[in-house]
Amino acid sequence: MPFTENAAEAHRERIKMQTEQNVPTSALIIAAYLTSDLNLAAYLLALDYPLRGLNGPPGQRAFTFANVAEKDVEAFYAGAKVDARKLLGALRDLKGLLAQRGRP
Secondary structure (H helix, E strand, O other): OHHHHHHHHHHHHHHHHHHHOOOOHHHOEEEEEEEOOHHHHHHHHHOOOOEEEEEOOOOOOEEEEEEEEHHHHHHHHOOOOOOHHHHHHHHHHHHHHHHHHHOO
């Protein structure tokens, strides 16, 4: 999926900038984390991060989560495991939310 690859590349670039600024990524908490990656959003929801919003026009939606630990985002891109039922439930809920918000 090219979209997921773009999100992963953006994340790697953000990590690179933090490393250059000597910010330890393991201690970083992002107050309002935005992602347009549906799979990452489902992963964060499965980890019980609260979904704060869905922004943007149809086809360009971004999910907003509160107080996300950077280490959890890194873990997702590294292939971390999460409970399958929670992940599939979160994916179903997010797809339903996207379909609902896509209607006029």
